[in-house]
Structure formats: structure tokens, C-alpha cells
Amino acid sequence: MKKSLAISLLLMGALGAASAQAIDTKARFMAANCAYCHGPEGKSRGAIPSLAGLEKGYFVEQMKAFRDGSRPGTVMQKHAMGYTDAEFDALGAWFAVIK
Amino acid sequence: MAFDRREFLKISAGMTGAASLGALTGCAAAPTNPAYKVVVVGAGFGGATCARYLKMWEPKIEVTVIEPNAQFTSCPFSNTVLAGINKMDDITFTYDYLKKTVDHFVPDSVVGIDTAARTVKTAGGNTIKYDRLILAGGIELLFDKVEGYTAEAQKTIMHAWKAGPQTATLRKQLEAMHDGGTFVMSVPMAPYRCPPGPYERACQVAHYLKQAKPKSKIIILDGNPDIASKKGLFLAAWKKHYGYGTDNSMIEYRPNNMPRSVDPAKMMVGTEFDDVKGDVINVVPPMRAAAICGMAGVRSDSSGTWCPIDYRSFESLTVKNVHVLGDSTLTNFPKSGSVANNTGKMAAAAIVEIFNGREPDSAPVVTNTCYSAASDHTAFHVATVFRYAAEKTGADGKVTPAAMVAQKGGGVSKEESELEFAYMESWAKNVWADTLGLPG
Numbered sequence: 001m002k003k004s005l006a007i008s009l010l011l012m013g014a015l016g017a018a019s020a021q022a023i024d025t026k027a028r029f030m031a032a033n034c035a036y037c038h039g040p041e042g043k044s045r046g047a048i049p050s051l052a053g054l055e056k057g058y059f060v061e062q063m064k065a066f067r068d069g070s071r072p073g074t075v076m077q078k079h080a081m082g083y084t085d086a087e088f089d090a091l092g093a094w095f096a097v098i099k
Numbered sequence: 100m101a102f103d104r105r106e107f108l109k110i111s112a113g114m115t116g117a118a119s120l121g122a123l124t125g126c127a128a129a130p131t132n133p134a135y136k137v138v139v140v141g142a143g144f145g146g147a148t149c150a151r152y153l154k155m156w157e158p159k160i161e162v163t164v165i166e167p168n169a170q171f172t173s174c175p176f177s178n179t180v181l182a183g184i185n186k187m188d189d190i191t192f193t194y195d196y197l198k199k200t201v202d203h204f205v206p207d208s209v210v211g212i213d214t215a216a217r218t219v220k221t222a223g224g225n226t227i228k229y230d231r232l233i234l235a236g237g238i239e240l241l242f243d244k245v246e247g248y249t250a251e252a253q254k255t256i257m258h259a260w261k262a263g264p265q266t267a268t269l270r271k272q273l274e275a276m277h278d279g280g281t282f283v284m285s286v287p288m289a290p291y292r293c294p295p296g297p298y299e300r301a302c303q304v305a306h307y308l309k310q311a312k313p314k315s316k317i318i319i320l321d322g323n324p325d326i327a328s329k330k331g332l333f334l335a336a337w338k339k340h341y342g343y344g345t346d347n348s349m350i351e352y353r354p355n356n357m358p359r360s361v362d363p364a365k366m367m368v369g370t371e372f373d374d375v376k377g378d379v380i381n382v383v384p385p386m387r388a389a390a391i392c393g394m395a396g397v398r399s400d401s402s403g404t405w406c407p408i409d410y411r412s413f414e415s416l417t418v419k420n421v422h423v424l425g426d427s428t429l430t431n432f433p434k435s436g437s438v439a440n441n442t443g444k445m446a447a448a449a450i451v452e453i454f455n456g457r458e459p460d461s462a463p464v465v466t467n468t469c470y471s472a473a474s475d476h477t478a479f480h481v482a483t484v485f486r487y488a489a490e491k492t493g494a495d496g497k498v499t500p501a502a503m504v505a506q507k508g509g510g511v512s513k514e515e516s517e518l519e520f521a522y523m524e525s526w527a528k529n530v531w532a533d534t535l536g537l538p539g
Binding site: 025026028029030032033034035036037038039040043044045046047048074075077078079080081082083087 | 152156436437440441444445448451452460463464465466468480482483484485486506507508509510512516518519521522524525526528529530532533536539
């Protein structure tokens with residue numbers, strides 16, 4: 001019993017290490033893609049808005065508004081039309097936690 | 100896909116073994132396995148970005164950057180230097196921050212690549228071993244495709260299609276030109292670096308001449324049958340700002356006029372139709388993928404010009420462990436700074452996944468946004484989202500190759516605007532920071 005507990009603790013440790021590694025690499029790349037306009041880590045210099053720290057619900061709402069045209073824009077409607085709702089969610093979650 | 104996963108797994112297993120051994124014996128010695136080495140040749144928009152993101156996403160990878168230039172000079176915005184809106188200092192940046200990020204920064208040029216031994220040889224006599232090689236050398240200009248465009252002629256006739264001393268010299272030539280002079284410039288046959296660049300150059304030089312030398316003219320000799328990028332927007336800008344379409348137009352546009360020869364003594368450019376005289380001549384010769392791509396044997400398209408790659412990793416389709424970025428590649432992306440920057444991240448993301456024994460993203464989605472300046476206060480854009488589509492074989496056996504498919508909704512601005520000029524300036528600050536790690 002003691003032995004199996006030790007083994008499960010070891011396994012949990014291994015799993016813990018694995019989950020610490022389990023970054024959403026797809027979201028990480030998609031967010032990095034935005035950096036050439038919105039700045040490294042979504043922190044912009046100049047007139048283009050920053051994305052870092054935006055509340056997730058607000059981010060997703062704005063992307064949908066760009067897509068359906070209810071929020072006017074220049075380039076953003078073209079970008080918003082190319083992404084899925086699930087991708088908006090993943091991007092929103094990614095940028096929300098950047099301080 | 101041809102990723103050598105076994106080798107990666109072997110390395111990571113070996114590293115784990117070494118680490119456990121260290122823990123058991125309390126020994127702090129370096130693991131016996133050599134580090135995984137990525138060598139990046141060229142620190143432009145593609146290479147510098149790739150190197151930075153590799154270190155950010157997987158610090159265990161040992162990254163070496165080889166770059167011959169002491170500083171980074173940006174091609175985007177170099178046309179505004181010709182206009183006198185910006186100075187060379189405004190488009191020139193230090194490599195100091197990139198140097199602090201990567202493991203080794205080698206200020207040298209590459210003179211040989213052995214893809215079997217996986218080594219790179221530099222002019223300074225170094226031989227550098229790699230596990231993965233990133234070729235980000237941009238373009239090689241083919242002066243011998245234009246008769247008379249000798250090394251001597253290149254002292255008088257600028258291409259200014261690689262920003263740097265060429266840009267500064269062309270600006271000086273424009274400053275020295277008399278009012279009433281003629282500026283002759285050329286557009287190479289597509290595909291070429293920066294599709295809207297030549298037409299933006301015409302706008303920017305026209306802006307300068309309109310202020311300083313209003314009797315002057317610009318003749319555009321275009322190798323293409325028509326304006327190759329943002330046609331409606333450029334025509335509108337030429338009409339609005341530079342009299343295009345009137346008797347008093349500053350710009351004369353001649354399609355299907357590929358320069359075949361140059362004569363710096365007579366200051367003439369020859370096309371198939373006639374000889375065109377200019378006071379300042381700016382000829383961009385035909386181009387192909389950078390010379391380093393030739394050394395590695397990755398210019399493997401049918402004409403030996405560009406480098407076909409796997410969009411999921413940017414690994415060459417013909418030479419294993421060699422990745423190619425940006426303008427050197429054969430893709431359906433435009434050859435833009437934004438795309439080069441993002442291809443650096445796509446390759447970095449894939450290499451990090453392979454290093455960790457995982458599969459790279461099988462369906463990447465990536466964007467391009469490219470601004471052009473119509474005047475000193477207005478600009479417009481093209482923006483596209485691309486999504487990977489795998490190779491398909493139809494019922495008839497016809498094979499559609501893998502591609503990055505432009506998504507519905509992409510395209511160009513309705514019209515030029517001051518807002519987009521401000522966005523363009525912000526884009527430049529952000530892409531320079533993202534590429535070089537410049538502090539905020």
C-alpha cells in the first residue's frame with residue numbers, strides 16, 4: 001500500500017511536470033502572429049491598440065464585431081473574417097493573462 | 100513529413116538520463132549530450148525573429164546567428180528616406196538586444212554549407228555545426244541579367260532594393276538632380292521582394308520632387324504587364340497627389356518595359372522598345388533566393404530560382420534539416436517584411452515542437468498586413484489571413500499541392516487615409532521591436 005502510494009505520488013509528479021509543459025502552442029503561435037502589428041506580447045508602440053491584458057470576453061466580442069462589420073475598422077475586419085470562434089476564444093484567453 | 104523524430108527523442112531521452120544521473124550523484128557537471136544546435140544565417144525580418152522566438156519558446160536550444168551587417172537596416176520605410184520624410188537613422192537599428200538573447204552572434208558571412216556533414220563555413224574561417232539550419236538571406240540580385248550592369252555601373256546606378264548605403268546614395272542623387280530632371284526607375288518581373296514597393300517608391304520620390312523640384316518627371320519601366328500590387332489605390336494616389344492622367348503628370352507609367360541594358364556613361368536604360376534617358380537611374384535587376392540557398396542546394400524549384408518549403412515547418416522540400424524563411428521561399432505568400440517576420444515564428448514553433456518530440460501544428464493559420472505610403476501623410480493596406488490546406492488527390496488522380504489558402508474577406512483599403520499612415524508608423528515600430536527585441 002505504502003509502495004503503491006509512493007508510485008502514484010511519483011506518477012503525479014511526472015504528470016504535474018507534463019502539464020506544466022502543456023502550453024497551448026497553437027494559441028501561442030496565433031498570438032505571436034499578431035505581434036508584427038500589435039507589438040511583442042501584444043504590447044503596442046504607437047497608434048495600433050495593445051492586446052495584452054484585454055479581458056477575454058471583451059476581446060472575443062470585439063473580434064466578432066469586426067467580423068460582422070458592427071465595429072468599423074481598417075484592417076481588422078479582414079483579419080477577423082479569417083478566424084473561427086474557437087480561435088477567437090483561444091486568442092482572448094492568451095492575451096488576457098499577459099500583464 | 101520528413102521530421103527526424105527518432106533523433107529528437109534520442110536526444111531528449113539522453114538529456115533526461117544525464118539529468119537523473121546528475122541528481123543521483125549530486126554532480127553539477129554539464130550533461131554529456133551535446134546541446135541541440137540551430138544556426139540561423141541572416142538577421143533580417145525572418146532570421147532575427149526566428150532566433151528570438153526559438154530562445155523564448157525553448158531556451159534549451161542553442162541558437163547561433165550569423166550576420167555580416169553591423170546593423171539592421173529596414174527595407175520597409177526606406178522609400179520614406181528617398182522622400183526625405185525619414186533619415187537613415189530612423190530605419191537603422193542595433194543588433195545589441197538580439198545579441199543578448201541568442202547564445203552566439205557571429206558577425207561574419209557564410210561562404211560554404213555542407214548539408215551532409217551539417218556544417219556552415221564562414222569567411223572568417225569558422226566551421227559551425229548544426230542540427231537544424233535556418234537560411235534567412237533574403238534575395239540575390241542578378242546584375243548579369245541586365246547588359247552593362249557591371250560593378251563599375253553599380254557605382255552610378257542604384258537598385259536600393261536592399262536598404263542601406265544604396266538607399267542613402269539614391270537619396271543623395273535625387274537631392275543633386277536639377278529641377279526639370281528625369282528619374283527613371285524599374286519594376287522587376289513578379290515574383291519579387293515587396294510587390295507594392297516600386298509603386299510606393301514612385302509615390303515617395305514624387306512627393307519629394309513635388310516639393311523641391313516640381314518641373315521634374317518620373318518614368319516607371321515595369322517588367323510586368325500591369326501594376327502588380329494595389330493597382331487601384333496606387334492609380335488613385337498618383338492622380339490625387341501627382342497629376343497622373345493629366346498633361347502635367349509627374350509620373351509616366353510604362354508596362355511591359357523590362358530594362359535589358361544600362362549605360363551609365365550615357366545615363367540610358369534600354370528596353371525592348373527604346374532607350375530611355377534619365378538624370379537619376381534606379382534599376383532593380385531580376386532576383387532569386389539568396390546565395391546561401393544556392394550553397395545549400397535548396398533553390399529547388401523548376402528554374403532554380405526560389406526555395407520550395409513545407410509550410411508546416413519551413414523545412415526545404417529537398418534538403419533535410421535546412422529551413423528557409425521569408426523572401427527566399429517559393430510560396431503563395433507575398434514577399435513582405437510581415438510575412439518574413441511570421442515565417443520566422445512558424446519555423447521556430449515547428450522546431451520547438453520537433454525538439455520536444457511532438458508534431459508541429461498540422462494546419463497553421465498566419466496573416467500578412469502590408470502598408471504603403473501614398474504621400475507624407477496618407478497610406479493604405481492589403482491584409483490577408485492564410486490557412487494551410489494539405490495536398491489533395493482528386494478522383495481524376497490530379498494532385499493539388501499543399502498551399503496556404505487566402506481566406507475570404509481579405510483585400511485592400513477602400514481608400515488612402517491619415518489614420519492608416521499612423522497605423523503604418525505603429526506597424527513599423529512594432530515589427531522592428533518584434534524582430535530585434537528592441538526595448539519599449
